[in-house]
Amino acid sequence: MSAVYLLLLLLPLVSAQTYRWGPCPTPKVQPNFNLQQYLGRWYEIEKLPASFERGKCIEANYAVRKDGTIQVLNSQFYKDKVRLAEGTAVVQDPREPAKLGVGFSYFAPYSPYWILTTDYASLSVVYSCTEILRLFHVEYAWILSRTRFPPTETVNYGRQLLLNEGIDLFRMKATDQMGCKDN
Template sequence: MAVFFMLVALIVSVNGQTFHLGSCPTPPVQQNFDVGKYLGRWYEIAKLPAVFEKGKCHQATYSLLKKGVVKVVNAELLHDGKVNSIEGQATVTNLAQPAKLDVTLFKGIADAPYWVISTDYTSYSVVYSCKDVFGLLYVDFAWILARSRSLPANTVSQLRGDLESHGVSLSGMTSSDQVGCNAMPEGQGQ
């Protein structure tokens, strides 16, 4: 059985995703989160590797479907110049904690957590997602998002520090490429 876990971890690590020993960290989320203020377009500034992201110019657009349910459209510019997008939805599962949502993007794959750790709604957002695997390992994702295609380096550094202070390992975090994104239609993802 241990060989199986090591093989899975190796395969996923090679593809850019990393497993960690133990259980998911549980950072606190944004207090008094207001999904209405969060709606709109966000650009990816930095991320932990995500095997499902293949291009650059990543952006997400959120719009309200109904109370507690948000339409999610993620878009990226592939290396061949084509825009790739996927649509799903995020659902608030506990109205007492509206900053903890579950996102469904891929049919047949279980919902993924989407926790808004912190946001000022107008310039930055920090999002964390983590899933325990068999109670022994976990795989996580983290994103620093912005309302524009860039954030000041000191802001990014502070947001990284906030995540790390809550036990999230960011050793694999990389800056996202938001250069040469003119092919991304401004209406993409709306």
């Protein structure tokens, strides 16, 4: 019975997220992923809802630090201000370099950040999933581009890839990239 109470307490926290019953799916990731080619700026084109991303002009910039970790610098325009969030990404298993772990706090474990596909020049499709008590999972998905306004067919390709991997896109929504300056 205590698991039910815990679940009821957690539900408001995930209301701005996408959650589904059961364990996380395990989609295929980019084979032969090359981190060096992935570095740089990516613009968020579409996403599953995320409470930490409510603004517009959302982008992420990836760079290698001297210690070998990856600096993740996310920015968005929210409530009339540019908001920045700096995190760290690591390759957790060198045999699967497209499965990164990302953290924005020293006190929390790394969250999965799996690159399902990328051509490094125009498209990246990213998925993240965390199980809660094996009862349900919270998932995120992003379609990213090197440009704020990629061709429709590029975005449709990313959406289809997510659908083929069994990821429900019912709540997927476009990110507003209109009127943005480089953050």
